Amino acid sequence: MKEYVIGIDLGGTKISGALANLSGDIISKYVLPTNASEGEESVLKRIFTVIEKVLEDGKKSSEEIKAIGIGSPGPLDVKKGIVISTPNLPFENFELVKPISERFNIATYLDNDANVAAIGEHIFGAGKGTENMVFVTVSTGVGGGAILNGRIYRGSTCNALEIGHTTIEKNGPRCNCGNYGCVEALASGTAIGKRAKEAVQRGEETSLKNYKEVSSYEVFKEAEKGDKVASEILDSCLNYLGICIANIIASFDPEMVIIGGGVTNGGSIVFEKVREVVKERCFDSMANSCKIAPAGLGTDAGVIGAVALAITESDR
């Protein structure tokens, strides 16, 4: 009986791997730096090493492994197991799944990191037991994944839930994607930091000017201490995040929206504001029936999500 899986969280700075049983209990873990600059083949070899190491440390042979799940930044071709391109990894139209599944003779599944996180939250995190849930991650960018009718919804090109690039302000600021007024340009951690820098540059009276570098972290910190400019920036950006979540509820009518990513480290202020805006903007029946919850998986979210991907895909 194959009673174990391996999850790999492939990131721009590190490759995290875990061997787990089918309940998601982690048996062994291993992390290597990605060293992306060394190129495709080198990164692939480091993935091999991580897999070999978690097998060895967990005292399992590859025959005991049901599946390997890999979470990677996109865009990907999930069906073909190809990384099409990604800003922080060297892969260009690189077949990632095939060499791994062939080397270890284990079924291997790839998905983008937002989908993997959604699957992780659904199987092991805040979304356990839901039929319809949307996961939103708010950090440098804004992304998402959805479990609909009980399973991951990928869309026709595996790019569903690109909600960071939905428009919520027709003439809003320009986004990195080239569009104007995207959620990502208005409500991401980057957007919060940018607003703070602009306020300092305009010479506004704010404690934010005491920092050499200002990011969303400092804005949350100074807002908590009572700085008016920092509070106004947060209120405005979190209002936009609330609009984004309200639009998700109107579109997907989920039982739960789970919000994760660095910005949620801001804590209760984030969720209070989002819930207030959802109450204002959504139909009561939908707003009341949809729970808005913080992500349940901690720092291991990426690798636990990859474990969950391996479990759910090999079970289908």
Add this chain to the structure above:
Amino acid sequence: MKEYVIGIDLGGTKISGALANLSGDIISKYVLPTNASEGEESVLKRIFTVIEKVLEDGKKSSEEIKAIGIGSPGPLDVKKGIVISTPNLPFENFELVKPISERFNIATYLDNDANVAAIGEHIFGAGKGTENMVFVTVSTGVGGGAILNGRIYRGSTCNALEIGHTTIEKNGPRCNCGNYGCVEALASGTAIGKRAKEAVQRGEETSLKNYKEVSSYEVFKEAEKGDKVASEILDSCLNYLGICIANIIASFDPEMVIIGGGVTNGGSIVFEKVREVVKERCFDSMANSCKIAPAGLGTDAGVIGAVALAITESDR
């Protein structure tokens, strides 16, 4: 063998029924005025009459009928077969499915009109053969329905695809729902007509002032004749519709978005503008892979959709 179904399109002014085979070919049709003011029981009896008449005219007995599908304005409780309330019908928390299925001893399924139209387009219309498609109707209001992973996606309270009430302009005009900047307040037929009336009231130089009553129909007509004000109103409202469709593509990544409803009678100008905005605002790969098409079912769309609902639900 039960080789026939009945579809009922329940509207504020008329009840349309059709008997069809499992390929959707209509064998008999019958229409009665709803006479909503006569109350719940009277409307229910008129539905009975329509069902009896299509059976009689089609020379079939109720034993030969696999299922009855009913499309109704919402909000509904689809699982319980209840019409919760609706502005143009007398029903208030009215059990609609039970008395019909009991009287005829036929499995009966209820769904809201936007979902029914989406199912109709998927089975018999422009969306045939797609795995993931979104149907959007733009007339007095803006609504939608989605086929995801090959079947209707209803959400957790059967209100998914309330895209008319997603926000695309934070400080936009007030919507009937109480929110500001909803798609419905910016891009519906009603919104187009309202903008025209306001232009006339402001005394703008436009041929629209020659009409006693001005609706979206007149705006399309005068824009086509070259009226500048009418053209500007259309361009602005269709830009908002384009943003709505771009947000749908970013969220659902569908193979196809089908647009129906009165506003699409405006013709190619509608689709050209929507496609232009989608190209501007969506990632190229998603914009290029998603077809934007007019609805394929004509004036019988409601009743054909109800037939499709009966076929698909009884097959599950």
